[in-house]
Amino acid sequence: MYLRQKNTREASMNWREVANRDDVVGGEIETQEGEFVFRGPIASVEVRDDGLVYFQVAWAAQKPISMEGGWVKHETTSFVASADVSVEDIGEGKLHFRTSFAESGTIFLKGSGNKLDPRRVRGLRVCKSHKRHAKAS
DSSP states (O other), X not given: OOXXXXXXXXXXXXXXXXXXXXXXXXXXXEEEETTEEEEEEEEEEEEOTTSEEEEEESOXXXXXXXXXXXXEEEOOXXXXXXXXXXXXXXXXXXXXXXXXXSSEEEEEOTTSSOOOOGGGSBTOOOOHXXXXXHHHO
C-alpha cells in the first residue's frame, strides 16, 4: 500500500527530468511486482525513443512483500518503466511512480540515507568496484 504524509508537497516531473538529475545514479530503485519487491543500486538511467526508461543496476535483490525470508540475490541487472507515466517527488529523498511494468516503484535518491546493505542480501557477492560505487553514493 502506498501512503503519503499529509504535509508532503508533491511535484510531478517527467522521466527526462529524472534522468538529468545528479542524485539518481548512485541512488537505489525499488519496484513492487506481484508478490515480490525488487531493489538495486542505480548505475545508469536512460530514456529511450521506444517509450521506455531503462535502469541498469549494479546488483539486484528480491524479497516477498510479506517480508518473510528477507532479501535474496536476484539475477536481473536492469529495471524498465514506461516513459508515459509521471514521477512524483514525495519528499525525504524519494521519487515515486506507477507503471504497467511495475505496480509501483520508488527511487531512493543518492544521499537520502535509504540504502539496502548488500551484506543483508543472501547469496550476493559484491565486487570491489560495486563497493566503491556504494561508498561514493
